[in-house]
Amino acid sequence: MVDKLTPSRVNGRHTTLGESVWELGEGPDGKNPQLLFTENESNSVQLWNKENYTPFVKDAFHRYIVDGELTAVNPKMRGSK
Known part of the structure; x- marks a missing residue:
């Protein structure tokens, strides 16, 4: 399962792999990507x-x-x- 935490941060949970966090940087236009x-x-x-x-x-x-x-x-x- 994946949940958006902030405009640039996503939390992932997997039954065997555990939790992970995915952080995204700004794109070339200076904006956060659309998730x-x-x-x-x-x-x-x-x-x-x-x-x-x-x-x-x-x-x-x-x-x-x-x-x-x-x-x-x-x-x-x-x-x-």
């Missing part, structure tokens, strides 16, 4: 025409960035990816 979060679940609707286990599935980043689907990523800034 996107989703789960590591396949999009069952797209692949098998079955209901998704979670609304935040693996293709969320593509849907957000390429398709402009802003609701594809988890607004609570949590996920396994």
Whole structure:
């Protein structure tokens, strides 16, 4: 599980690897990068025409960035990816 702590700091937790912290620096434009979060679940609707286990599935980043689907990523800034 990954949680956003600050605009540039993320906390990760794994059942066997333990906890880790990921710190990000400013980009070339002087701004913090935008962090996107989703789960590591396949999009069952797209692949098998079955209901998704979670609304935040693996293709969320593509849907957000390429398709402009802003609701594809988890607004609570949590996920396994």
